[in-house]
Amino acid sequence: YCSAPPVSAEVTFVPFPWYKAFHRSQHSFDIGDHPVKPVHSLLKIAVAWTQLSAGTSVSFLEDVDTPLPHLEVKWLPSLRSYLKHIHGYFELDETFVQPLQRLDDSYIMDHIINSQRFSPSKLHLLNCCRKYLQVTTISDITLPDGIRLEPNFELGNHSPTSPKCGLHWFYQERPPDDAWKLWQRANCLWSDEHGTLTTPLGAWLFPPSQQRMKWPFYYDSVTDSLYAHDEGSNYRSYFVNPNRQTQTPINSFVLDSLPDTASPVTVSQIQDRWQHDQAILPILQQPPLQ
Incomplete structure (x- = not known):
């Protein structure tokens, strides 16, 4: 939705259908009401890719004041400049901002x-x-x-x-x-010279199936199992002994999905076995609203 009122027709650099929408009598509009559905889909795709390129915590069409010189696309930044000129912004029903993954995470x-x-x-x-x-x-x-x-x-x-x-x-x-x-x-903005974060991250906000990054190893404290990436989306499961080391590969089996209680973990090689780090952070049952 556009928060700014309709404006005069002198501005010519705002592309259709945004430009057309500014001339409606109401102060807001839905880009989804365009009669040609492919146009609606293409707009959403363009906004999604531009937001991914921006990499910021707020939609680039809502925060139009922060300079984003790293954007490589042309016409959406042009629209953004126009919105800033008229002191307006868009509130989108879907911002395409990538979610934070852990407590104390940031962009x-x-x-x-x-x-x-x-x-x-x-x-x-x-x-x-x-x-x-x-x-x-x-x-x-x-x-x-x-x-x-x-x-x-x-x-x-x-x-x-x-x-x-x-x-x-x-x-x-x-x-x-x-x-x-x-x-x-x-x-160095978020870590020291040794690569240690100035603000350590907390628990995971999502189970493995909803996490953005896919890790080579996961550990599930419920079943005391280590999961190692195998092929494609498959993981091989290993039972872990009290020393946090995997048992022999003979006892392993392949899974096509990970349990929701599994968390990413770092492992080290010890002879013919893996040993995972002791620090296992849980997954929050109800991620906070962003």
């Missing part, structure tokens, strides 16, 4: 933008790093213990031990080395 681009330490060109490079890693919030780049940054992501690398995003994402080539030096500077 990477919010930290970077609010720091005011980076020029528009550097913001663009940092966002390219973020899109290459396919991450949105601090929890996406943090180990399951909620304390330390994922070391491969710090260096701008994907690894078999790193989490993988389960969303459709942009195709982003790996930025140059200078961009990753900038990324490491940005990491």
Whole structure:
């Protein structure tokens, strides 16, 4: 919905059907009422991808005052500039803002933008790093213990031990080395020189099936089982002994889905077995409303 009143017809850079809607007699409109449904769908797709590119905690059409020079699309930022000009904004029924994943989680681009330490060109490079890693919030780049940054992501690398995003994402080539030096500077906004978060993360807000990132290992304290990613969406289950080590692989079996009580965990190799970290954070039964 548009919070601003209709305006004159002099403005020509707002694309159809937004431009047409500004000339209605009412002060609000629903973009879903366009008679051509494919137009409605394409608008929602465009807004969703632009919001994913923005990486912020508030819809880019609701907060029109915060500069977002890292957005690469043209016409939606043009609309955003127009809304700022008329002191208006949109309240969307679906904002496409990615949800926080853990208690005390926060948005990477919010930290970077609010720091005011980076020029528009550097913001663009940092966002390219973020899109290459396919991450949105601090929890996406943090180990399951909620304390330390994922070391491969710090260096701008994907690894078999790193989490993988389960969303459709942009195709982003790996930025140059200078961009990753900038990324490491940005990491200092939320962690110290050792990669320890200044604000540790708390419990998970969603079960594995609803989490944005897919981790190579999960642990379920209810069944005392460790789940290791196998192939596709399958996980292999291992029973864990009192020393937090897996039993022999002979006792393992494959699951096509994880139990809701399982949480991501970091493991280390000990001879022919895995041992998981002791810090296992639970999943909240009722995530707080955002």
